[in-house]
Amino acid sequence: MLTQDVRNAxxxxxxxxxxxxxxxxxxxxxxxxxxxxxEQQRAIAxxxxxxxxxxxxxxxxxxxxxxxxxxxxxxxQVVHLVEEMSPDERAYxxxxxxxxxxxxxxxxxxxxxxxxxxxxxxxxxxxxxxxMTTEYVRLRQGLTVGEALSKIRLQDEDxxxxxxxxxxxxxxxxxxxxxxxxxxxxxxxxxxxxxxxxQVVKVTTETSQEEVARIMQRYDLIAIPVVDRExxxxxxxxxxxxxxxxxxxATEDIQKLAAVSGxxxxxxxxxxxxxxxxxxxxxxxxxxxxxxxxxxxxxxVIAAVPVLAVIMPIxxxxxxxxxxxxxxVTIRGLGVGEVTTKxxxxxxxxxxxxxxxxxxxxxxxxILLSLIWAKPDEKWVALIxxxxxxxxxxxxxxxxxxxxxxxxxxxxxxxxxSGPLVTTMLDTIGFLTFLSMISLALKVFxxxx
Amino acid sequence: MLTQDVRNAxxxxxxxxxxxxxxxxxxxxxxxxxxxxxEQQRAIAxxxxxxxxxxxxxxxxxxxxxxxxxxxxxxxQVVHLVEEMSPDERAYxxxxxxxxxxxxxxxxxxxxxxxxxxxxxxxxxxxxxxxMTTEYVRLRQGLTVGEALSKIRLQDEDxxxxxxxxxxxxxxxxxxxxxxxxxxxxxxxxxxxxxxxxQVVKVTTETSQEEVARIMQRYDLIAIPVVDRExxxxxxxxxxxxxxxxxxxATEDIQKLAAVSGxxxxxxxxxxxxxxxxxxxxxxxxxxxxxxxxxxxxxxVIAAVPVLAVIMPIxxxxxxxxxxxxxxVTIRGLGVGEVTTKxxxxxxxxxxxxxxxxxxxxxxxxILLSLIWAKPDEKWVALIxxxxxxxxxxxxxxxxxxxxxxxxxxxxxxxxxSGPLVTTMLDTIGFLTFLSMISLALKVFxxxx
Numbered sequence: 001m002l003t004q005d006v007r008n009a010x011x012x013x014x015x016x017x018x019x020x021x022x023x024x025x026x027x028x029x030x031x032x033x034x035x036x037x038x039e040q041q042r043a044i045a046x047x048x049x050x051x052x053x054x055x056x057x058x059x060x061x062x063x064x065x066x067x068x069x070x071x072x073x074x075x076x077q078v079v080h081l082v083e084e085m086s087p088d089e090r091a092y093x094x095x096x097x098x099x100x101x102x103x104x105x106x107x108x109x110x111x112x113x114x115x116x117x118x119x120x121x122x123x124x125x126x127x128x129x130x131x132m133t134t135e136y137v138r139l140r141q142g143l144t145v146g147e148a149l150s151k152i153r154l155q156d157e158d159x160x161x162x163x164x165x166x167x168x169x170x171x172x173x174x175x176x177x178x179x180x181x182x183x184x185x186x187x188x189x190x191x192x193x194x195x196x197x198x199q200v201v202k203v204t205t206e207t208s209q210e211e212v213a214r215i216m217q218r219y220d221l222i223a224i225p226v227v228d229r230e231x232x233x234x235x236x237x238x239x240x241x242x243x244x245x246x247x248x249x250a251t252e253d254i255q256k257l258a259a260v261s262g263x264x265x266x267x268x269x270x271x272x273x274x275x276x277x278x279x280x281x282x283x284x285x286x287x288x289x290x291x292x293x294x295x296x297x298x299x300x301v302i303a304a305v306p307v308l309a310v311i312m313p314i315x316x317x318x319x320x321x322x323x324x325x326x327x328x329v330t331i332r333g334l335g336v337g338e339v340t341t342k343x344x345x346x347x348x349x350x351x352x353x354x355x356x357x358x359x360x361x362x363x364x365x366x367i368l369l370s371l372i373w374a375k376p377d378e379k380w381v382a383l384i385x386x387x388x389x390x391x392x393x394x395x396x397x398x399x400x401x402x403x404x405x406x407x408x409x410x411x412x413x414x415x416x417x418s419g420p421l422v423t424t425m426l427d428t429i430g431f432l433t434f435l436s437m438i439s440l441a442l443k444v445f446x447x448x449x
Numbered sequence: 450m451l452t453q454d455v456r457n458a459x460x461x462x463x464x465x466x467x468x469x470x471x472x473x474x475x476x477x478x479x480x481x482x483x484x485x486x487x488e489q490q491r492a493i494a495x496x497x498x499x500x501x502x503x504x505x506x507x508x509x510x511x512x513x514x515x516x517x518x519x520x521x522x523x524x525x526q527v528v529h530l531v532e533e534m535s536p537d538e539r540a541y542x543x544x545x546x547x548x549x550x551x552x553x554x555x556x557x558x559x560x561x562x563x564x565x566x567x568x569x570x571x572x573x574x575x576x577x578x579x580x581m582t583t584e585y586v587r588l589r590q591g592l593t594v595g596e597a598l599s600k601i602r603l604q605d606e607d608x609x610x611x612x613x614x615x616x617x618x619x620x621x622x623x624x625x626x627x628x629x630x631x632x633x634x635x636x637x638x639x640x641x642x643x644x645x646x647x648q649v650v651k652v653t654t655e656t657s658q659e660e661v662a663r664i665m666q667r668y669d670l671i672a673i674p675v676v677d678r679e680x681x682x683x684x685x686x687x688x689x690x691x692x693x694x695x696x697x698x699a700t701e702d703i704q705k706l707a708a709v710s711g712x713x714x715x716x717x718x719x720x721x722x723x724x725x726x727x728x729x730x731x732x733x734x735x736x737x738x739x740x741x742x743x744x745x746x747x748x749x750v751i752a753a754v755p756v757l758a759v760i761m762p763i764x765x766x767x768x769x770x771x772x773x774x775x776x777x778v779t780i781r782g783l784g785v786g787e788v789t790t791k792x793x794x795x796x797x798x799x800x801x802x803x804x805x806x807x808x809x810x811x812x813x814x815x816i817l818l819s820l821i822w823a824k825p826d827e828k829w830v831a832l833i834x835x836x837x838x839x840x841x842x843x844x845x846x847x848x849x850x851x852x853x854x855x856x857x858x859x860x861x862x863x864x865x866x867s868g869p870l871v872t873t874m875l876d877t878i879g880f881l882t883f884l885s886m887i888s889l890a891l892k893v894f895x896x897x898x
Contacts (some may be wrong), residue, residue, distance in 0.1 A: 008729035010719025024648060028667055153633055162630055163612055178491065180629065181611055199473065216698075218477055220689040222671055224695035239688050240669040243695065250699030251519065251781055258777035259702065259770055265590050266796050270803035278807055285767050285814055289821075292759045296822050309758045310741045313876060316733050316762060321708055321869040325726045326850055328707035332700055333715025347715050354719035359725055365734055372738075373745050387807040395672075419707065427762060 010041055019048045027053065031060030042074040055084045063096045070101065079108045087116035088133040088241070094121060119234065128212050129205030131245070132235030137165040137365045139192060141175060146188025152180070161223045161238050167196050172224055172232040174200060202227055205234060212237055213245040213388040214337050253335050255417035257328060258285065284420045291428040298435040305438065310373045311366075311385050313429065316361060319430050320423030326351050326400025327422050331414050334404065345403040348398065355397035363390030384441060388434045396426050459490055468497045476502065479645050480509030491522040504533040512545045519550065528557045532866060536565040537582040537690070543570060568683065577661050579655030580694070581675045581684030583632050586614040588641060589626060592830060595637025601629070610672045610687050616645050623674055652678055661686055662694040663786050705864035706741040706777060707731065733869045740877040747884040754887065759822045760815075760834050761880065767811060768787030768841040768879050775800050775849025780863050783853065793854040797847065804846035812839030833890060837883040845875050 012018050021043065022030050033056065034045050046069055049057055057079045058066065060185040070078050082090060084104050094102045106114055116134040123129025137155055139148050152162055165183070166175045166180060178194035186195050202225045205211050215222050216239060252262050259280035264273060295302075302308050330347060333339040339347060366389035370382035399422055404414035461467050471494065472477050483494050483506065495518055498506055507515065507530045519527050531539060531554050543551045543566060555563055565583040572578025586604055588597050601611055614632070616625045625645035635644050651674045652661050665673050665688060675684040701711050708729035713722060744751075744761075752759050779796060782788040788796060815838035819831035848871055853863035 005856065013623065026648065026650065026668055028669075035613065123580075144643055149633075162633070180633075184598075184611070184629075189860065199475065201475065217692050218687075219475055220477075222688060239671060239692075240666075242871065243666050243688075243692060246692065246696060247699070247785060250696070250703070254699070254703050254706065254777055254781050257707065258773045260778060264778055266778055266788045267799065270806070271801050273778075273799065273803035274806045277771075277803075278810055280774075281767060281770060281807065281811060282814060283816065284770055285763065288763050288766055290817065292763055292818070292822065295759045295762065299758065303752045303755045306489070306752045309761070310744045310750040311760070313474070313765060313880070314734065314737050314741055316765070317737055317869065317873060317876065318730060318741075321730060321733055322726075324707045325709050325729075328703055329709060329713055329722075334701055336696060339715045343716065350716065350719050352721065354722035354726075357719070357723045358730065361727055362730060362734070365731060369734065369738065370743070373741065410654050418771070420766065424766060427766065429747040431762070439775065 010037075010044060022048050023050050023053050027056035028060045031059045035062055035065050039068065043069055046073070051080075052417055055081060059089050063093060066093055067097060067101075070097070070105075075108075079105065083109055083113055086135060087113065087120055087132050088131055089375075090117050091120040091130065095125075123205055126209050127205060127208040128203045128209060128226045128237060129235070131209050131212070132205070132237050134231075135236045136225070136236040137162050137167045138233060139167050139178070139191050141167055141169060143192050144188060145183050145186045145190045145195070148178070149183055149188070149194050151185075162238075164202075164223050166225050166227075166233055166236075167192060168233050171230075174202060174227050174231060177201060177225070200225065203237075204229065208360045209245045210249055213242045213249070217246070218337075224357040231351045239437065250334065253331060253415045256413070257324075257331065257419050259418040259420045272356050280418065280420070284424055287421070287424045288427070289430055291424060294428050295435065298439060301435060301439050301442065304442070305378055305381060307370070307374050307378045307381060308435075308438065311370050311432065312382065313390060314369060315354055315366060315385065315389045315430060315434070316427050318366075318421075319396050319416055319426050320391065320419075322355075322358065322362070322393050323396035323400045323422045323426050324419040326355075326397045327404060327417060327419060328400075330401050331404045331417070334408055341405055341409045344402070344409075347405070348401050351397040351401045352394065355394050357398075359390040359393035362393055363387065365389075380441065380445075381438065384434070384437050388430065388437065391433065392426065392430045395429055396422075399425060454478060454648075459486075459493060471497050472499050472502050475712045476505035476508045477537050479506045484511055484514050488517065492518055494523070500529075502836060504530060507537050508534055512542060515542055516546060516550075519554075520548070524557075528554065532558055532562055535582050535584060536562065536569055537580055540579065544574075548554050556895060558650050572654055575658050576654060577652045577656040577658060577675045577686060578684070579657050580661070580690055581654070581685045581686050584673070585658040585674070585682075585685040586611050586615050587682060588627070590618060590642055592641050593630050594639045594641055594644070597627070597641050598632055598637070601632075604620075610685065613672050613674075613685075615649075615682055615685075616641060617675050618681050619776045620686050621680045623651060623676050623680060626650060626674065650672065653678065659698055662691045662698070663689045665788075666695070666826055698784065702780060702864045705862070706773075706868050708867040708869045729751065729867065729869070730882040733873055736870070736873045737876070739795070740873060740880055744884065745889060750888050750891065754827055754830060756819070756823050756827045756830060757884070757887065760819050760830065761883065763818060763871075764815060764834065764838045764879060764883070765876050766839060767815075767838065768845050768875050769803075769868075771807065771811070771842050772845035772849045772871045772875050775804075775846045775869040776866060776868060777849075779850050780853045780866070783857055783863050790854055790858045793851070793858075796854075797850050800846040800850045801843065804843050807846075808839035808842035810837065811842055815839075828885065829890065829894075833883065837879065837886065840882065841875065841879045844878055845871075848874060 037045055042065060046054065119134060120130060120132065136400050137152055139151060148165060152165060155162060163180045165178050166174060167178060169175050176198040177200045178196040182195050200217050201215060201221065203215060205226055205228055212224065222239045224238060225233055227349045228234050255262060255264060261276045264276040343407055363386040367382045367386035370385045371379065374381055403417045403422065407417055408414045459467065483491050486494055491514060495503065530539060567648055568583060569581065586601055588600060598613060601614060604611060612629045614627050615623060616627060618624050625647045627641055627645040627648045631644050650664065650668050652664060654677055661673065671688045674682055675686060677683050704711060704713060710725045713725040770895045779803060812835040816831045816835035818827065819834045823830055852866045852871065856865055857863040
């Protein structure tokens with residue numbers, strides 16, 4: 001019997017209970033459950049879902065699992081699932097599937113869905129055109145509120161959001177927007193043009209997804225219309241996508257600061273981990289040849305004043321941290337849109353004022369710490385260490401602010417300036433200053449070394 | 450004439466144009482414009498807004514500016530503005546206002562709004578109770594779809610979201626949820642209990658705001674109901690708050706990793722900057738006494754083999770970066786809910802495998818680099834440097850993974866383990882291993898120093 005086979009395959013005692021659960025739980029939870037099953041069991045569990053639940057769950061599965069199911073389910077079922085996906089999710093899946101599979105699936109889709117997918121896939125990754133959905137409610141200008149509501153009721157229940165309806169003219173140009181809330185609170189005989197707002201916050205297909213997210217956040221929108229170059233309405237982007245975009249953004253910023261290229265996850269496979277991190281490490285090591293070369297000529301000085309080897313790591317570590325602090329606050333400020341390159345001067349001023357206080361505190365602490373290890377004839381080193389710690393602090397806040405601002409002005413990603421890159425520069429400058437001053441002092445006071 | 454005065458005060462040529470703009474632009478944009486005016490002009494500009502726009506704009510102003518306006522506008526106007534704020538925004542404002550002002554305002558609010566604010570202010574900061582709003586649509590079980598829609602139409606237009614309605618029993622206990630979309634797509638005579646879903650995703654007043662955000666993100670909700678301990682519905686949280694919570698969260702994670710306490714902004718005043726950063730710097734410097742003390746006993750070794758002073762910073766910098774990479778990926782994984790402490794073993798395994806590859810690459814590079822500066826009789830140092838670079842890499846990935854996991858298991862914030870803290874530990878371990886091995890080699894091979 002099939003059910004017995006299924007029960008064995010899934011290793012469950014109560015198949016009815018499992019079937020009931022899979023069909024009544026939230027799609028995202030069921031999706032997670034199925035993804036965590038061993039590969040051979042996934043298609044079996046998926047077949048236990050009824051039609052609507054299957055459609056919903058399918059959208060929540062990771063792309064690999066979707067691909068697997070496409071290969072193991074019947075063709076009719078696959079076409080049905082893919083047909084019912086929202087166009088943006090479908091475009092995302094098609095991006096990952098082998099070209100042959102995509103071609104076969106596209107041929108079997110309805111003309112309308114095929115067109116929607118092709119449109120979205122035509123826009124470059126990371127743009128509004130690529131993340132939008134083509135399922136939205138569009139109204140013509142001449143309707144009344146009552147007619148609009150009837151029209152919305154006739155829409156496919158699948159439309160991603162019916163909470164805003166967009167009003168277009170005869171050329172499909174976006175004219176105004178009206179919320180479902182407004183429609184419900186207005187008498188049916190009123191014309192929508194009298195309540196719709198023509199101050200429409202919109203983006204174009206070319207707007208970057210990060211900017212879309214920022215704009216929706218700013219205006220507290222749950223959906224935003226996307227227009228083409230001729231101002232014709234082509235799609236909408238909904239808030240659930242924005243939440244994910246903002247989170248991806250933040251992860252990228254964090255990881256780049258820590259010298260990890262973009263999207264590594266905690267459970268990414270080791271080879272991916274190496275690929276995302278090792279190039280940074282080797283690059284930083286190569287750059288660090290500069291810092292080491294700054295020390296090399298002073299080997300005799302260090303041999304003569306060995307306490308330097310104790311002190312230098314302290315100010316390298318502390319100065320580096322000062323730089324990373326300023327860098328991080330600046331990059332995050334740019335990232336969340338708190339500041340732009342126009343504010344570079346203002347930020348630098350604030351950093352320098354705060355830096356002055358910090359420099360005094362760190363400089364004095366450095367003097368005290370150095371005195372711990374300095375032998376009686378080395379006590380003078382503490383003073384120089386304190387001064388260099390203080391000047392290095394000022395250099396650190398300046399670099400931490402100006403480097404990401406400079407990258408941003410060059411239209412590069414400010415987060416490319418990772419923390420270790422900044423500490424490497426600071427070490428080079430710091431070691432060079434410190435050792436030159438020590439060496440100078442030795443000469444001036446005519447100390448033998 | 451008043452308008453001439455206003456014109457002078459605001460220094461604008463066309464007052465009508467300004468007034469038109471202020472009343473037709475998006476409230477958030479007007480709020481920004483007013484906040485950026487000099488202090489004396491803000492109240493003047495604000496008075497140009499008509500009633501509804503004033504209410505909307507007021508919610509978008511920064512708390513300092515709200516406070517200023519409360520002090521400079523007429524009492525009647527202030528009470529009206531505060532009365533019309535959504536309860537969660539009002540609670541947020543009251544938190545910042547002097548107790549005397551809050552008391553005066555509370556007395557003048559309607560009983561209903563006073564109650565709503567008091568309820569929210571009764572919950573601790575950072576909980577669902579504190580960020581929820583008490584304005585939502587509640588339906589009784591026995592209604593039909595038609596009755597429900599009429600009831601929603603009768604609601605105050607202010608309700609934060611009418612896109613979901615929550616169905617409660619006679620004890621106000623949350624029973625089910627129905628979306629406006631469902632109501633619109635169903636015949637008016639159907640009973641809502643037949644279409645409402647009893648699988649309600651909900652949180653309690655004590656749930657942390659981060660968890661609320663994660664749950665709403667997971668289930669793609671635009672609003673989530675908040676219940677008290679007795680499962681009675683007390684409020685809802687809407688998606689626009691969630692977007693802000695997630696962003697705050699990410700900023701905190703990024704800044705803590707960089708040794709900056711929470712919410713510093715790029716344009717925070719310098720004294721705040723010092724307060725958020727200096728304690729970390731001094732703490733890290735104090736901890737670094739450990740690393741420096743590890744080097745101190747070996748001063749004679751360094752004097753004898755001065756190339757050590759050139760090499761040590763390279764492996765300190767590289768080893769630190771390796772640690773920060775693992776740390777960041779782990780903390781972000783915990784932060785976005787990709788992994789939990791249960792996955793510690795899995796992550797460690799992945800990090801160690803990837804670490805092995807990295808260790809080999811970095812160890813060999815270290816050998817090559819060391820050979821650049823080593824004098825003929827110091828070449829053997831390169832081998833030890835390579836070995837220590839490799840072992841230090843393994844230590845770095847382990848610490849980077851296990852420290853935040855440990856904090857999380859102790860129910861502490863894993864992001865407390867900032868990058869510089871980890872590099873300090875790694876330096877201490879690394880210097881000690883490296884110098885001990887060098888010293889041992891000197892003894893074993895009986896080299897004089």
